[in-house]
Amino acid sequence: MSTPATRSRENTRARLLEAAAQVFAEVGLDGASVEAVCERAGFTRGAFYSNFESKDELFLMLAASVSEVRVSAVRARVEQLTADGALAEGCDPIELVQQIMELGGDDRLGVMLMSEIRIRALRDPEFGAAYLVQESEMVGSIAQIIEDIVSAGPLQLRLPAETAARMLMILWEGMTVRGAMAGLDDAQLRHSGSEQLGRLVQLFIEL
Numbered sequence: 001m002s003t004p005a006t007r008s009r010e011n012t013r014a015r016l017l018e019a020a021a022q023v024f025a026e027v028g029l030d031g032a033s034v035e036a037v038c039e040r041a042g043f044t045r046g047a048f049y050s051n052f053e054s055k056d057e058l059f060l061m062l063a064a065s066v067s068e069v070r071v072s073a074v075r076a077r078v079e080q081l082t083a084d085g086a087l088a089e090g091c092d093p094i095e096l097v098q099q100i101m102e103l104g105g106d107d108r109l110g111v112m113l114m115s116e117i118r119i120r121a122l123r124d125p126e127f128g129a130a131y132l133v134q135e136s137e138m139v140g141s142i143a144q145i146i147e148d149i150v151s152a153g154p155l156q157l158r159l160p161a162e163t164a165a166r167m168l169m170i171l172w173e174g175m176t177v178r179g180a181m182a183g184l185d186d187a188q189l190r191h192s193g194s195e196q197l198g199r200l201v202q203l204f205i206e207l
Contacts, residue, residue: 013051015041017065020058025112029059029120056120060130063117066110067138074100075145087153093205094198101172101194107186111176139165156206164204171200 019041023032034055038048052058077100081087086096121128142165150157157164175193184192 009051012043012047016043016048016051017058017062020055021062021066021109021113024059024062024116025109028116029055056124056127059117059120060127060134062113063131064134066114067134067141069110071138071141071145074142078145078149082148082152087149087155091153091155093155093201097198097201098191098194101190101197108180108184108189111180111189114173115177139169142169158204158206167200167204168197172197 016037020032020037023036023040026032027036032055034045034048037055037058038045052061081096081099086099117131121131139162143161146157146161146164149155150161172193175196176189179189179192
């Protein structure tokens with residue numbers, strides 16, 4: 001059972017993370033200051049450093065948070081479709097992917113944030129190594145969702161679930177980044193990505 005002090009700390013961290021996501025997406029990691037994040041969240045520098053050692057630590061936590069939101073949204077949608085019988089024999093894999101992804105948690109802010117994270121990872125080997133660990137964990141989560149889909153319906157994979165997961169993730173990220181560049185709104189971003197994802201899925205599944 002959490003105490004009032006624990007809940008207060010969790011609330012502070014959540015507000016700092018939300019503020020940081022907005023500031024970093026607007027001006028990038030290098031352009032953002034701890035002061036700007038604290039001002040957006042309504043806290044002091046002391047509150048920041050009592051929760052995070054540095055901006056880099058905060059940035060990595062944001063990356064993990066964005067990934068968790070994505071995976072949780074997809075997992076919840078798959079569970080709903082499974083309960084509704086949408087994974088039964090005769091289902092259209094392209095339509096299935098679109099139904100799963102178009103209700104996901106991706107948005108323009110998340111795309112901008114993750115782009116900043118990858119730029120930072122390219123410039124800083126230590127940060128990049130930590131980011132790759134997080135990415136590997138996300139691939140594993142996606143692979144598990146793919147295995148759950150396969151076990152629940154008539155679809156069969158032509159390649160390992162982890163390989164399929166990484167291919168899907170790379171394509172999804174590429175399409176959403178380009179959609180954001182083109183000025184698409186959140187719903188259009190998800191639709192554009194899911195359409196291309198569905199085409200890729202056709203290449204590595206058997207009915």
